[in-house]
Amino acid sequence: xxxxxxxxxxILGAGGQIGTELRGALQARYGWDNVVSTDLxxxxxxxxxxQVLNAMDGKALDELVHRExxxxxxHLVATLSATAEKAPLPSWDLNMQTYFNAVEVARNRGIxxxxxxxxxxxxxxxxxxxxxxxxxxxxxxxxxxISKVAGELxxxxxxxxxxxxxxxxxxPGLISHTAPPGGGTTDYAVDIxxxxxxxNAYTSFLGAETxxxxxxxxxxxxxxxxxxxxxxxxxxxxxxxxxxxxxFTPAELADAIRAHLTGFTISYAPxxxxxxxxxxxxxxxxxxxxxxxxxxxxxxxxxxxxxxxxNV
Ligand code: SER
Numbered sequence: 524x525x526x527x528x529x530x531x532x533x534i535l536g537a538g539g540q541i542g543t544e545l546r547g548a549l550q551a552r553y554g555w556d557n558v559v560s561t562d563l564x565x566x567x568x569x570x571x572x573x574q575v576l577n578a579m580d581g582k583a584l585d586e587l588v589h590r591e592x593x594x595x596x597x598h599l600v601a602t603l604s605a606t607a608e609k610a611p612l613p614s615w616d617l618n619m620q621t622y623f624n625a626v627e628v629a630r631n632r633g634i635x636x637x638x639x640x641x642x643x644x645x646x647x648x649x650x651x652x653x654x655x656x657x658x659x660x661x662x663x664x665x666x667x668x669i670s671k672v673a674g675e676l677x678x679x680x681x682x683x684x685x686x687x688x689x690x691x692x693x694x695p696g697l698i699s700h701t702a703p704p705g706g707g708t709t710d711y712a713v714d715i716x717x718x719x720x721x722x723n724a725y726t727s728f729l730g731a732e733t734x735x736x737x738x739x740x741x742x743x744x745x746x747x748x749x750x751x752x753x754x755x756x757x758x759x760x761x762x763x764x765x766x767x768x769x770x771f772t773p774a775e776l777a778d779a780i781r782a783h784l785t786g787f788t789i790s791y792a793p794x795x796x797x798x799x800x801x802x803x804x805x806x807x808x809x810x811x812x813x814x815x816x817x818x819x820x821x822x823x824x825x826x827x828x829x830x831x832x833x834n835v
Pocket of ligand 1: 603604605641642643644667694695696697706707708709710
């Protein structure tokens with residue numbers, strides 16, 4: 524068992540888009556040996572200490588947490604918005620069962636802090652879109668969004684009823700170059716860079732004028748760590764925090780890419796994801812996050828585009 528003064532961190536879903544970058548940040552902060560990464564599939568040796576774990580298996584999770592003396596959990600397992608629409612009930616099961624497994628192990632094993640991501644998918648067509656306030660109507664139209672609203676309310680319940688310190692961010696679309704996104708409505712904003720580099724052309728599954736909130740992964744990792752570092756009593760919101768950084772349309776992103784890649788062309792073939800995007804915010808009001816734990820994004824559109832084109 525780890526001593527009380529040492530943080531011992533467990534990541535669930537460490538092989539995904541967020542986990543691939545978060546695990547390095549957590550290793551830098553807590554020490555290579557104090558971060559245990561898990562995923563359904565085996566992780567490369569470069570991931571550090573890792574183990575195959577199905578987060579649906581509460582017993583295996585409990586045993587691992589106990590054996591390792593885990594003090595913090597980052598739960599990054601989910602079926603995202605677009606994929607979940609193709610298999611609603613299994614996706615609901617996965618999103619909620621893994622959530623409750625983490626909550627249960629946190630309660631039973633004295634976990635100090637649990638991070639669980641929420642999303643802009645908690646919002647829906649009845650929500651004000653520009654900007655979307657911290658406290659507003661939550662009537663999502665996707666299974667993924669419903670699971671995130673349910674989790675947010677459980678976060679708050681678990682804090683009030685059991686004093687469980689669960690922290691959460693409503694991530695916007697996340698843009699990164701180290702690992703592919705996992706089947707969301709905002710994935711176009713990553714795909715576009717790969718296609719731009721390979722073919723100097725892209726066909727977007729969202730229309731030209733579809734404005735969505737987005738964030739470069741480095742900002743998302745900083746936001747996550749800043750929220751986890753904040754003193755518990757500074758956090759006025761126990762559901763999840765709005766966090767904003769960028770917002771742009773596919774046409775605006777294409778213009779920014781064209782500034783680096785002469786002749787880059789974009790065409791549009793909207794599919795079922797268009798309706799999901801149309802129900803989501805265009806811009807996020809994140810004043811609560813700025814006030815409560817000092818949130819401040821660093822990457823603007825041009826800097827994000829520059830770094831992406833350099834690295835994909
Ligand atoms: N990027 C995610 C999605 O599109 C939002 O959480 O599903």
